Amino acid sequence: MKKNIAIIMGGYSSEVEISLKSGNVAYQNIAKDQYNCYKIHILKNKWVLVDDNNNEYPINKHDFSAEINGNKITFDCVFNAIHGNPGENGTILAYFDLIGLKHTSAPFYQMALTFNKRDCLSVVKEYGIKTATxxxxxxxxxxxxxxxxxxxxxxxxxxxxxxxxxxxxxxxxxxxxxxxxxxxxxxxxxxxxxxxFLDGPEITIGVLNYEGKTKVLPMTEIVTDNDFFDYEAKYLGKSDEITPARISDATHKKLEKVAKKVYRVLNMSGFTRSEYILVNDEPYFLEMNTVPGLTNESIIPQQAAEAGISLQELFHNAINMALKN
CATH class of the missing domain: 3.30.1490.20 (ATP-grasp fold, A domain)
Incomplete structure (x- = not known):
């Protein structure tokens, strides 16, 4: 029997439009012959299931269910595509934990910790990870x-x-x-x-739980036309994202070791994308994104493709790992 998957998207922050794009990419790439997928818009003024004809059905917040033509829909797993609040900061994940619903992200506390840049940096520093002043x-x-x-x-x-x-x-x-x-x-x-300011190349590294093991994806070097990797550079084509990054084998091994260590010490699971600056070939950790962009222009899909992992394989893995927890 096919599992029901709720793909949550939207959110309460400035990233709502990007999240809707990420959620729709997930919806398009998860095989419908293997899963029953539903788009769920989590917005400040409404939580609704949205069908392919843009009909909306309210979500019952008591058990996160919806009713379509008299049929009650419940879910086996939530695919989290909400950037920012309440998906990336752990808020909605704490709610899912309370009602016993599995999801593709890390536990809510880890999500909250990594979303708070100050607290995240404070933790990783204790493990010898270099950071900016x-x-x-x-x-x-x-x-x-x-x-x-x-x-x-x-x-x-x-x-x-x-x-x-x-x-x-x-x-x-x-x-x-x-x-x-x-x-x-x-x-x-x-x-x-x-x-x-850290003077050096910026390297973005995707790390995830893939088939039960911590996997570091091919790294991406960011070369931006702008002063730094800002919104325009990320989403409006004002940067070159070079995958794999133009770094030596020795530097690659050093970054891979640090990236795995950060993922482990923060007790992460699911998708992550972390930013590093190389200063004299030494990695400095900037921040971690636990719901990275999944649009066709986003970095994680680029890195997965370089590793020979299709979007379908990437998304199915996230669901399978969540269902096993």
Whole structure:
């Protein structure tokens, strides 16, 4: 008997449109002869099952079911394609845990930890993982620009602590640029992270639980036309994503070892995509995305293709791993 799979997409953050694209790619690539797939839109004003004719059926939040023409639909597994809140920060996954529904992501605490850049960096540092020098601000804190610059230097990156797709991030090159950058970041979050500039190539690494083992996908080198890998660079073609990355075998082995270690120490499962900067061939960890983009332009699908893994194999594996838990 075919399993019912709910593909959740949308969310409550600035990433809603990207998430809807990722969810639809998953829906198109999961074999309908093997699974009964349903698109579920999780939005601020409604949770609905959306059929192929765009008819909407409300989700019963008591047990995450839907009723279609008098038939109650329940689910065996949730495929999580929500970037940001509430999918990537663990909120909705805690709800699924409470009602006993399996899902393709890591446990909710791990999702919450990695979504909070500040806390994630604090944990990995304890395991000897190199990171940028950073300064934290909460909304309402007194802002002493001289103190910040003394610690992190210029240029520096100002970013929301809990946000994705590079929303709200700025590269501040001068003291005068700092306050506008801080104000921009605070529009996305009440906590912000200011980090020193690391000079070197950016390498993006996909790591996932594939057939029961931790697998590092072929790495991607980011060469952007913009000042950094921002929203335009990620989604509007303002960058070159070179897979596999142009690095030596020795550097590749070093990155692979660090990427596996980070995945393990954070107790991850499911998809992840982490960003590293190479400074004199030493990897510096920036952040981890636990619901990376799955659109046709996204990096994880590119890396999987380079590894000889089709989107169908990638998505079926995620479902199979979740059902075995």
């Amino acid at each position: 950073s300064f934290y601000l909460n909304k309402g804190d007194k802002i002493n620009l001289d103190e910040i610059i003394k610690k992190v230097g210029l240029p520096c990156f100002v970013k929301p602590n809990n946000a994705g797709s590079s929303f709200g991030i700025s590269k501040a090159k001068t003291k005068a640029a700092m306050l506008p950058a801080i104000e921009k970041a605070f529009k996305e979050d009440t906590e912000i992270l200011i980090e020193s």
